[in-house]
Amino acid sequence: MQYQLIKTQNQLNEFVEQISNKPILAIDTEFMRRRTLYPEVALIQVYDGEHLALIDPLAELSLFDFWQILRDPKVLKVLHSPSEDIEVFQKYAGFVPAPLFDTQFALQLLGNGNCMGFAHMVKNLLDIEIDKSESRTNWLQRPLTNSQLDYAAADVFHLLPCFEIIIKQINDANFFDIVIAESELIAQKRAYQIPDELLYKDIKNAWQLKPADLVILRELAAWRRNKAIRKNLALNFVLKEHNLVEIVKRKPTSLNAMRNIPDIESSEVNRSGVEILKCLEQAKRVEIQDHPPTLRRLIDFPDYKKVAKDIKQKITAVAKKQAIPEDVFASKKQINQLISWNWKLDSETRKTTPKPDLLRSWRYNYIKDALKEWDV
Known part of the structure; x- marks a missing residue:
């Protein structure tokens, strides 16, 4: 596995030129979250199948041209479990790369269980054991050790071949648009700030x-x-x-x-x-x-259990028809979110509150007829 650590503008400019016409990029970030509200980005890893670079954002670099590649809608950005990476990009780049393909969610959509970790995915798909000993390391230290750099590079080096296996199954199932839409939904939810x-x-x-x-x-x-x-x-x-x-x-x-x-x-x-x-x-x-009114928990509503069970049954029927795992379609939290939206929020509050997951994005396209009475 060969890679370069980018610490100068010339190195970054050359790397951007190398990857500028590549349709798929595997991406990861290393960051620290110690006492801070926002993650402190420490490294950005990028691999196009030929060139692998570790970009040091602590060096004095202009990332403008690199950000433009991540903005390009013709370039598919592949990440594994990108929820926190999305937060990093929102904070430091001012946008979320799109389209974004989450290999963890794709595996879940294919029925491979919830929240498969990266090492588990690499073992399952490539039969490779990867070293996770640096997962709790101090990424903000400088200089980074060879062990840290190898660990960071491996994350994207193995991510791309895993994606190549997963994307074939996703395309065969006609689920590609769902994977992309789910990442867009996560980005929207991350960007929302409760008043x-x-x-x-x-x-x-x-x-x-x-x-x-x-x-x-x-x-x-x-x-x-x-x-x-x-x-x-x-x-x-x-x-x-x-x-x-x-x-x-x-x-x-x-x-x-x-x-x-x-x-x-x-x-x-x-x-x-x-x-x-x-x-x-x-x-x-x-x-x-x-004064605000007393807060009611869903369990305090007399019909809650009956209603939640009814919604779950309707979702189960739709999920089976579409060959989508039920737990991907709707978790208990997402069902509760839908009920809370209807029972706890007045019409004015709904205007400034994002709709529940089941009433937007790809889920709504499948579930809107079954749950039309909840679409207020």
């Missing part, structure tokens, strides 16, 4: 709180994310999620009172205590009629 005023609904145990408490949680949840974005800190490094609810329940009026809350660390109070108290004060100014 500040709705963040509190996703906080664990928020359903236990009364409206007067939810208005505090709403303030805190919005503040926490905005600070995380501003400081590029992971949410729990701003304030741990379970501490949000504890603060809401105890309503401290001073920094000392906040320090006495179990599990609240002094460092959290030192960094953010004053801001948290301001959120509590801000919540007090909200009129009662503007």
